[in-house]
Amino acid sequence: MSKEFLTAVADRRTFYGISKEAVVSDDRIKEIIEHAVKHTPSAFNSQSTRIVLLLGNHHDRLWDITKEALRKVVPAERFSSTEEKINSFKSGYGTILFFEDNSIIESLQQQFASYKDNFPIWSQQSNGMHQFVIWTALEAEGFGASLQHYNELIETDVKKEWSIADNWKLIAQMPFGKPTSQPGEKQFNTLEERIKIFG
Template structure:
């Protein structure tokens, strides 16, 4: 196996959920670096019929804190507030992944025989963008965790921040790791070759 493939697989294996974050960036990383990574991944993630329906925005500073504060306030019961409070107080920012519903609807109109499965295709491609971004920002020295407070986050975004037809799919909360990730266990799950 080539060294390039080994490096790629090592990066995938090293990606972990890191909840213990500091609200800062590593000294050699700028928010422009993160924006460049996200932009490249949104651009190059494959989409059905090259529809390019993935979208993303990055929240930092007051925008990040205000959105997560609204999420905390919207959740009933103290146990449900733990993770969004951590996102608000311990992270530097959030990458909000979205899909453009108009893109999916156009595909459904243009290819009616496949209409029912285009929403699933949109889910697949946003998931690919999320994991690729998560792996890439960890290569920058950041830590992160993926959240799904989708409706709460969309309601909390400043008016006009995104078009109404964009659906929030996930939030990648990021910052400098405050502690290493925990160990990961694996199940037996062999990939078979059928001839």
């Protein structure tokens, strides 16, 4: 990785302007995902997060599916701005789909009944960590990315298109590509109102 960890964390931003130009090899993208999936923590070491990497025509197809799903629910007079937004994601190099394997969560609920209400929460927390690790690692390599949530609209079609197991629940979509524009300055609330330290 070309940046120190905390620098990469600070530099990670939401990029909407992205292109299909390659920044690193597909093998390097695969290495980043494999490293994140292997080393990101999960409650009870459940390892329930699942990742699907879409490149090339598969990436384009995802955003075509999303556009058509939105066309059914967005009024025609407002659809042009929606289409523009979806096309900005399609303009990227690839998309990472984040899932959770519900069969693992359900199994843990049965094994540890006293924690059953917590396992779905803990799985979401672990999925969020996977998202952050991959997002930050992609940024460190020179990609820009954003996190999207069209889950309910596209999950059935996504599972059908790529033969995804029924027990995988779609959590988020991360389109990424070479940045073509920079995000605005980030605003921060004061740390004093967000952190308390004792001792």
